[in-house]
Amino acid sequence: MRKYTSLGAILLILCIGFILLIPLQTFLVIEPRSTTGDSVLFSLPDNHSFSVRYTHSIHLSEVEEFYESTLSNQIHQTKLLYEDTAIGMPANAEGNEIFEVTKDGKYLISNMEKVFPYIDIRIGQVVANHRLVLEGKEYPLADYFVKGSVVRVQLKKQSLYDQWKGVTVVGKR
Numbered sequence: 001m002r003k004y005t006s007l008g009a010i011l012l013i014l015c016i017g018f019i020l021l022i023p024l025q026t027f028l029v030i031e032p033r034s035t036t037g038d039s040v041l042f043s044l045p046d047n048h049s050f051s052v053r054y055t056h057s058i059h060l061s062e063v064e065e066f067y068e069s070t071l072s073n074q075i076h077q078t079k080l081l082y083e084d085t086a087i088g089m090p091a092n093a094e095g096n097e098i099f100e101v102t103k104d105g106k107y108l109i110s111n112m113e114k115v116f117p118y119i120d121i122r123i124g125q126v127v128a129n130h131r132l133v134l135e136g137k138e139y140p141l142a143d144y145f146v147k148g149s150v151v152r153v154q155l156k157k158q159s160l161y162d163q164w165k166g167v168t169v170v171g172k173r
Contacts, residue, residue, distance in 0.1 A: 019160065121150070125147040
């Protein structure tokens, strides 16, 4: 009987270790690259989409880049919405992309097929006000990281242990 109790305890410990240490849930992870600090984890919505919104530093108009996660946890850019075709913004679409002017006069490039393992962003110090947008809610990156610093946005599977070890988890379901 004692043998079965020990075996049961070992199995229980292994199961708990499995649950705590095996990465199961995919998060949008933003981590500092040029400064020290903790990563911030954002729960992805059911449609696995998000966007990054910012003010262009030259023509001071809003730009929004739309993304989705791929099955291999890559970042797929699907659309780009902006207000001005001046310096630093595309004047037309490429390849199979679709360029159009929206009803409110903004420029939209859709059907984009750009895929990235990660995106590095330098958080604006004065004008840019970079914001992550999830399900319509904005999260200013300067609320989590130092203005002017570089952060890396990527998709990663995280274990429960990863979620508990001192990082900020936003939008936990």
